[in-house]
Amino acid sequence: xxxxxxxxxxxxxxxxxxxxxxxxxxxxxxxxxxxxxxxxxxxxxxxxxxxxxxxxxxxxxxxxxxxxxxxxxxxxxxxxxxxxxxxxxxxxxxxxxxxxxxxxxxxxxxxxxxxxxxxxxxxxxxxxxxxxxxxxxxxxxxxxxxxxxxxxxxxxxxxxxxxxxxxxxxxxxxxxxxxxxxxxxxxxxxxxxxxxxxxxxxxxxxxxxxxxxxxxxxxxxxxxxxxxxxxxxxxxxxxxxxxxxxxxxxxxxxxxxxxxxxxxxxxxxxxxxxxxxxxxxxxxxxxxxxxxxxxx
Numbered sequence: 266x267x268x269x270x271x272x273x274x275x276x277x278x279x280x281x282x283x284x285x286x287x288x289x290x291x292x293x294x295x296x297x298x299x300x301x302x303x304x305x306x307x308x309x310x311x312x313x314x315x316x317x318x319x320x321x322x323x324x325x326x327x328x329x330x331x332x333x334x335x336x337x338x339x340x341x342x343x344x345x346x347x348x349x350x351x352x353x354x355x356x357x358x359x360x361x362x363x364x365x366x367x368x369x370x371x372x373x374x375x376x377x378x379x380x381x382x383x384x385x386x387x388x389x390x391x392x393x394x395x396x397x398x399x400x401x402x403x404x405x406x407x408x409x410x411x412x413x414x415x416x417x418x419x420x421x422x423x424x425x426x427x428x429x430x431x432x433x434x435x436x437x438x439x440x441x442x443x444x445x446x447x448x449x450x451x452x453x454x455x456x457x458x459x460x461x462x463x464x465x466x467x468x469x470x471x472x473x474x475x476x477x478x479x480x481x482x483x484x485x486x487x488x489x490x491x492x493x494x495x496x497x498x499x500x501x502x503x504x505x506x507x508x509x510x511x512x513x514x515x516x517x518x519x520x521x522x523x524x525x526x527x528x529x530x531x532x533x534x535x536x537x538x539x540x541x542x543x544x545x546x547x548x549x550x551x552x553x554x555x556x557x558x559x560x561x
Contacts, residue, residue: 266417266420266421266424266506266508267420267423267424267427267505267512267513267516267560267561268413268416268417268420268511268560268561269416269417269419269420269422269423269559269560269561270291270292270293270294270324270325270416270513270559270560270561271291271292271293271325271416271419271559272289272290272291272412272413272414272415272416272419273288273289273290273291273411273412273415274288274289274407274408274409274410274411274412274413274414274415275287275288275289275408275411276404276405276406276407276408276410276411277404278400278403278404278407280396280397280400282335283333283334283335283397284333284334285331285332285333285400285401285404286331286332286334286404287329287330287331287332287401287404287405287407287408288329288330288332288408289318289327289328289329289405289408289409289411289412290327290328290330290412291322291325291326291327291328291412291416292325292326293325293326293558293559294324294325294326295324296324297318297319297322297323297324297325297327298325298326298327299315299318299319299327299328299329300326300327300328300329301314301315301329301331302328302329302330302331303329303331304331304332304333306333306393307331307333307393307401309393310393310398310401313398313402314329314401314402314405317402317405317406317409318405318409321406321409321410321413322409322412322413322561323511323561324511324513324514324561325561329405329408331401331404331405346385346386347385347386348384348385349383349384349385349386352381352383352384353378353381353384356378356381357373357378360373360377361373416561419559420560420561423556423559423560424505424506426556427501427505427516427553427556427557428502428505430549430552430553430556431498431501431502431505431553433546433549434494434498434523434527434546434549434550434553435495435498437527437542437545437546437549438491438494438495438498440542441487441491441530441539441542442491444536444538444539445487445488445491447536448487448534448535448536448539451535451536455535486533487529487530487533487534490526490527490529490530490533491526491530493522493526494523494526494527494530497519497522497523497526498523500519501516501519501520501523504516504519511561512560512561513557513558513560513561516557516560517554517557517558520550520553520554520557521554523550523553524547524550524554527543527546527547527550528543528547530543531543531544531547
């Protein structure tokens with residue numbers, strides 16, 4: 266069953282010290298593209314998380330959001346605030362000198378010092394334990410599982426729609442097959458008419474006429490295109506029902522080939538009814554192409 270590239274999943278894991286919530290959102294994309302929004306403490310093993318995603322999702326644009334809520338001050342985070350004392354002294358000295366120069370009364374207050382730009386720097390050293398790292402990976406896997414569940418649900422709808430559209434192409438192929446005797450009869454009549462007209466001219470060349478007749482017959486014959494179209498339809502249905510995780514690119518290629526065969530039939534045929542059927546078939550192929558773009 267085909268998977269949709271559109272899905273959403275969420276998972277929450279609670280430990281004694283914090284709560285982890287992981288959200289996974291996937292949308293259409295030509296290749297696998299993964300974007301992470303992580304707490305700073307988890308930057309060090311982002312590549313490990315990226316591999317977990319790649320093991321579960323093969324195509325599409327995937328966004329991972331990880332939120333961490335602390336229940337209490339964690340021993341994992343050591344926060345240090347470093348003040349620039351030299352900057353504070355220089356700022357105060359300069360402020361006092363400026364007040365004297367301007368002959369203004371100025372009594373520095375501590376709150377003024379705290380407003381000095383770049384006065385302090387907050388350093389947070391995150392020490393990540395193996396347990397917390399494993400919790401994050403576990404939460405990600407659960408969120409991915411939930412996301413794939415929604416992708417599968419959407420994929421079932423896409424599969425149903427695509428089977429209906431491919432069924433329309435099967436009907437088209439069957440109708441063209443039934444019309445072939447009439448198309449050949451019409452071609453024969455046109456050739457006979459053309460031969461009769463040419464035989465009445467002074468420069469009648471029988472050899473050239475035979476060559477042109479064979480050329481026109483071969484050019485108008487759509488048996489090969491019809492045979493290939495039927496084969497493509499069967500391949501499309503078979504791949505669509507495969508259990509393989511990623512079939513979108515295969516289906517897209519086959520869709521292009523079906524369009525090619527139908528387009529060639531339209532260019533060859535002289536039957537107005539067949540031309541109208543070709544126009545309708547091309548519309549179905551375009552709908553198939555749009556739907557296939559959503560498949561992983």
